Amino acid sequence: MLQHKANICSDEPTLTCRLCKSLSHVPGVTALDVWKVDFPSNFVANECKAAVAWEFNQPLVIEEVEVAPPQEKEIRIKIVATGVCQSDLYFLSKCSNQTAFPVVFGHEAAGVVESIGPGVTEFQPGDTVIPLFMPQCRECRLCKSPKTNLCVNGCPLRSFERSRISCRGRKLLQFLGTSSFSEFTVVKEMSVAKIDPAAPLDRVCLIGCAICTGYGAAVNTAKVEAGSSCAVFGLGAVGLAAVMGCKAAGASRIIAIDINPDKFEKAKVLGATDVVNPNDHSRPIQQLLQEMTGGGVDFSFECIGNVEVMRSALESCAPGWGVSVIAGWTDMENFSAPPIHLMTGRKWTGTLFGGEKWISASEPAMVKAYLDRKLMVDEFITHNLRLEQINEAVELMKNSRIRAVLSVSPQ
Secondary structure (H helix, E strand, O other), rough: OOOOOOOOOOOOOOOOOOOHHHHHOOOOOHHHHHHHHOOOHHHHHHHEEEEEOOOOOOOOOOOOOOOOOOOEEEEEEEEEEEEEHHHHHHHOOOOOOOOOOOEEEEEEEEEEEEEEOOOOOOOOOOEEEEOOOOOOOOOHHHHHOOOOOHHHOOOOOOOOEEEEEEEEEEEEEOOOOOOOOOOOEEEEEHHHEOOOOOHHHHHHHHOOOOHHHHHHHHHHHOOOOOEEEEEOOOOOHHHHHHHHHHHEEEOEEEEEEOOOOOHHHHHHHHHHOEEEEEHHHHHHHHHHHHHHOOOEOOOOEEEEOOOHHHHHHHHHEEOOEEEEEEEEOOOOOOOOOOOOOHHOEEEEOOHHHHHOOOOOOOOOOOHHHHHHOOOOOOOOOOOOEHHHHHHHHHHHHOOOOOOOOEEOOOO
């Protein structure tokens, strides 16, 4: 590798610099080449490919983009693999905010630290990581509380922010602080979790959203009890992870509900004891569940983002102690229910990222559980595609496939 006689060049990349002149005689070496060799990667913008959403509800476009160097307390990550989540599709084609474009979507990913900005102390280039859409600053009131995984400085409700990614002279918006539909992305240090380098990134990327959200909804938020009965509404990746979480918590009966019977076998593999297609029955699903369980389930989970299903999930719970958890996202409508449902002892709550609270530099327990063969992940993946096939992946997800994983960069 070509090296300068000194390791610091104080000028812009031109041959006027006395250090750059030391290699100006080498055939084929330009001043910019010399400058890039001499400077660490965290001073140089990366040119790479990304799937850009230029407009609402339009196909994504593979573009050449420029990813700026990381700034103070920021990390630039080479994305190796990313899942295509229903949340990406929701904000692309359903969300009430249709003005947050152009944007780079993607938030369920895994990759390798390429470079770090000033002030980063817990990560080094080469670390294998999962970017987090639920960061932890560790300093705010919420971070210091064991009762929540929210952070004042990283609220996911601020879904779109200015990114370090630009294309055609325009700054692109960053989705959930991550934007993993790009070969490189820049995120805040508090939005990164270091993981075991032995973890296969094209698998554990799913732990960055769907699996933690569903599994944690059961284990952390609802606190499912051994011997209890559970109902899971919606068998996408989040719902299937909730089934898995209910089983891990020791539930004796787990009823998996979906209008697509193709998902039932997968649900049984992950722990479902019963499967129900509401379209096969004339009476409301909550009434059917009450009859099946002698008065209602102990725990229910809405994993779709449909306000009518949210109410059905609540009404399927037993009065007195039933707990219903909302894990599906929507901002299109408000939910409602008669107050008597809560006055009689049912509890209605929600979860983001399954209540998982990852401290950035510590290895997430979910990744370790997967490596120890105590957590199923591979079973969720139905399609493996390349970044260039992003629109095919979007169509697959629209047609109720469980999870497509994109290969973004070689590890």
